Amino acid sequence: MENSLFTIFANRYIDRLRGEGRHATAHVYKNALRSFTIFCDTPVVSFGQVTRESLRRYNNYLTACRLKLNSISTYMRMLRCIYNQGVDAGVAPFVHRLFRDVFTGVDTRHKKAIPVADLHKLLYKDPKSEKLRRTQALANLMFQFCGMPFADLVHLEKSNLQQGVLTYNRIKTGTPMIVEVMDASAKIIGRLCGKHSAAHAAGCPDYLFGILSGQHKRNEKQAYTEYQSALRSFNNQLKSLSRKLFLRSSVTSYTLRHSWATTAKYRGVPIEMISESLGHQSIKTTQIYLKSFELTERTKVNKQNYSYVKNMRFSDCLT
Template sequence: MRMLRALYNKGVYAGLTKHVYNLFHDVYTGIDKSHKKAMSPVDLNTLFFGKVSSPALISAQQIARLMYCLCGIPFVDFQHVGADSVKDGSLNYSRRKTGVCVSIPVNKETVSLIEKAAVCPSDMNTEAGYRHYQSLLRKFNASLSRLASKLGIKAHVSSYTIRHSWATTALYCHVPVEVISSALGHADIKTTQIYLKGFNAKEIGLANRKVCRCVENK
């Protein structure tokens, strides 16, 4: 619904349709904060390193692992990166959605993987290019779904699952939210906080004991 509203607004601005006051007034177009897409580290390990024989699934597995290693880069931006995106040991790209520049240090092995996993980029400013991108994304998500099923992973897996999982794992590794936000290319840290899956009671309990020890009588 958010995408539909955005398309409608673009149509209004372009003079292709009439403006209807409060057209989306009774339609929920927000983000459900209770819906978390992150996978557990165990499932991620299985997804990235589980044994499969199909060339198509192996390719999807390699791309998924690479996207994760590139700080959860979204597929729409991944299709535009290549060896020429690397300068002075860092992969540099601009988030299509926010325009935020992201710089990720990479080694020679990662650069080699980027070259091998290169996806034919789409010109998103044209109808044909956008359709091409949507086709690539559907095929990739379908391959990820088959890969997960083949490896016995019950969780839903898509290109965005990888992105959310990287963000949540980074939080569990005590990476500051500000750093996570910058790595994801978010323009607003509030967006990052929506991505992040909360800690469970056990983890909160451990943290609380550490904090309480700081003021205990010695």
């Protein structure tokens, strides 16, 4: 049993997450455990196999598998969480800064926002396909709802919309959100809801858009599986829409969220407002979303500042 304690602790924690209805988090932990088990080339893993050297080699292994830094960080932080549980239980030795040589931070270099020209095409150019028009309409709503994540959009219930205002809690963090529905959004909602009015099961959510069936309670595993299927389908449709419109940029469901944040930044919106509109609990999270200003934008500001100082009249300096 001692030789499999790490695997046992990990599976117990995954089962606890599932029992709490946190199926998405449990899914990622399961992937991290599976990946590390494959790397260790053993059906079960012991705490003794989690060393600085093995973690360093595992980090290199994930890099060779072409995982992005943020994915590597997620796996490492999940392994660290399980290891710390073993330390707290007295079955794993405490090792100071055990994970010091692997990446557990956040890579802010890779931004998912797309250029405004591509964003305009994505949201407004006619794809000449009814199926892709529906995908485009959903993408439009996500952008118009302050970069709302797909998870929040599909889980909106009819009761969340009252007198032109959406009031709901974010799926990921539970943060309370409120969004006023613009006229353009109201038209799209009316069009999408008019075509999808599937009946929900007793005691189950009555979803606004009918993307999810409403046949399962939110904390049930079947509900999470259905959501994952809907997300894959939406991302595939976004790729088809991108190809149809000849976009140069890669597009996923998170493109709309990052692009909303970056567009707001370019329009001079304070980062505090952007952060609150996205439902972030920390401005540091918002900064990860924001794409850096292009050189032309920085040059424009630089010229304005230079001109302002150069052309300042002496009398103005005295006031």
